[in-house]
Amino acid sequence: MSESNEFDVVVVGSGVAGLTAALSAAESGARVAVAERASRAESGGNTRYTEAFLRMKSIDEVSDDFEETLLGDFMGHPDPSLMVESLRDRASWSPPTRTLSVIDPDVVATLAENAGPTLRWIAGHGVRFEALATPFLTTSTTRLMPVGGGLALVEALTAAGEQAGVTFRYETSARALIVEDSQVTGVRTARGDLRGRVVLACGGYEGNPELMARYHGRGGRHTRPVARGGHYNKGEGLLMGLAAGAATAGDFALFHAEPVDPRSGQPEAAIFAFPYGILVNREGRRFTDEAPGPVDAWYERVARRIHAQTDGIAYAIFDAGWADVPNFSAAIRTDQPPIEADDLASLAAKLEVPADALAETVAAYNEACVGGEYRPLEVDGLATRGLTPPKSNWARPIVNAPFRAYPIIASNVFTFGGLKTDDGARVLDVDGDPIPGLYAAGELTGMYYTNYTGSTSVLRGAVFGRIAGRRAAQG
Incomplete structure (x- = not known):
């Protein structure tokens, strides 16, 4: 007997985002199918490989800066007349x-209000949340994470979905939405049609x-997904939504950038220790303030400046003083060893940067270090003087061998541009009306513009996945 392809929710x-949507829909009484490109062993997209930091101060409360930071993201210069109109009743x-491609305050409020209840719901399916150690030696906010x-x-949400009767179709890539009488009624996949209201949660x-070339130009070649799961994110959800007339949100020119060692194939092989050294480009020159503030709040902006350098690469250089930084190794996530030398000329040769330029760069930096109390686990204000660009914190001379370096590129954790959704996870069309039968959640939806509000991506995926599944089940 052939498998049924008729469901209430696909x-x-x-x-x-997809797992919370599927489980939520099933718990609401719907017949649910999940179409997943990967095999079962590699399912889960980026979620499988992330530590899943959550911007929470407890399982029930978002961080104190949660809504302020999200809404404070620079979104360009939107039309003031439209911004004034947005203050009136939404129906008008x-x-x-x-x-309008700006952050919707109602979406942010819904995210904040539902974060705690959503984590409690997930905890009810066997996941524990704790405030565990992070690779950020200096921090600006509070975080929880799921144990594991x-x-x-x-693993927990898949098991719960199976127990709730969700049908999982692995190695099944979605190709197009089925639209009938202006309503989305299913998905065409590489293995046949799946019928039902649709939740797009495919990254x-x-x-x-x-x-990447279309939206990011030549620079798209200088980055890569931060983990194996990102290679499965081919953008069909975005293309399907656009073909159905969806509006967009988020900045299509940017992605969430993380500083990683390009030599490593490890997921998130990040180098978060760079504020304790200097960064030089292929020309052997500094190009940015390496330490403008807590690393968790600034690593993305620094990674973007690395991305703008020749070949999209830079080198973090340290001397033996790295040993004075407590837990320094926790901020080095690569499985590759540092490039090491007993003198700067030898290090330059190994990095293939001009030796004279590197020597001049280090000499100018050392001369600008004025001394003072060094406090590596807090923003210490130990800054250079008379140097452009400056180094605002943790500025100590680089003088003692051995000298060590790590190459860094800006990896692509996820793209910012996506479909525009409302606070009910409904996809909006180019006139601002919900597209009947179509919902979306997670990294596919546009929410970030200039700077990623750290530790909110998994959280928004969970919250709006749960909302999307429930709404889709209700029809």
Whole structure:
């Protein structure tokens, strides 16, 4: 007997957004199918490989800076007349205001209000949340994480979904939405049609070189997905949504950048220790303030400046003083050894940067270090003087061998541009109206613009996945 392809809800993707959507829909009484490109062993997208930091101060409370930081992201210079209109009753908004590519305060409020209840719901399915150690030696906010990271989320939610009767179709790539009488009624996949209201939760487009070139130009070749799961994110969800007339949100010119060692194939092989040394480019020159503030709040912006250098690469250089930084190794996530030398000329040769330029760079930096109390685990204000660009904290001379370096590129954790959704996870069309039968959650949806609000991506995927599944089940 052939498998039925008729369901109430079809979820595309099995990361945290897709799994919470599927489980929520099933618990609401719907017949649910999940279409997942990967095999079962590699399912879960980016969620499988992340530590899944959550911007919470307890399982029930978001961080004190949660809404302020999200809404404070620079979104360009939107039309003031539309911004004034957005302050009025939502029912009176014109289509340009309904589709304005800015952060929706109602979406942020819904995320904040539902974060705690969503984590409690997930905890009820066997996941524990604790405030565990992070690789950030200096921090600006509070964090929780699931014990066992994102993999624990994938395993627990998949098991709960199976127990609730969800049908999982692995190695099944979605190709197109089925639209009948202006309503989404299913998904065409590589293995046949799946019928039902649709929740798109299949990530961004960081695994698609063509889309990376389309939106990021030549610089798209200088980055890569931060973990294996990102290579499965080919952008079909975005393309399907656009073909159905969806509006967009988020900055399509940017992605969440993380500083990683390009030599490593490890997930998130990050180098978060760079504030304790200097960064030089292929020309052997400094190009940015390495330590403007707590590393958790600034690593993305520094990674973007690395991305803008020749070949999108830079080198973090340390001397023997790294040993004075407590738990320094926790901020080095690569499995590759440092490039080491007993003198700067030898180090330059190994890095293939001009030796004279590196020597001049280090000499100028050392001369600008004025001394003072060094406090590596807090923002210490130990800054250079008379140096451009400056180093605002942890500025100590680089003088003592051995000298060590790590190459760094800006890896692509996820792309910022995506579909525009409302606080009910409904996909909005280019007139600002919900597309009947279509919902979306997770990294596919646009929410970030200039700077990623750290430790909110998994959380928004979980919250709006749960909302999308419930709403789709209700129809």
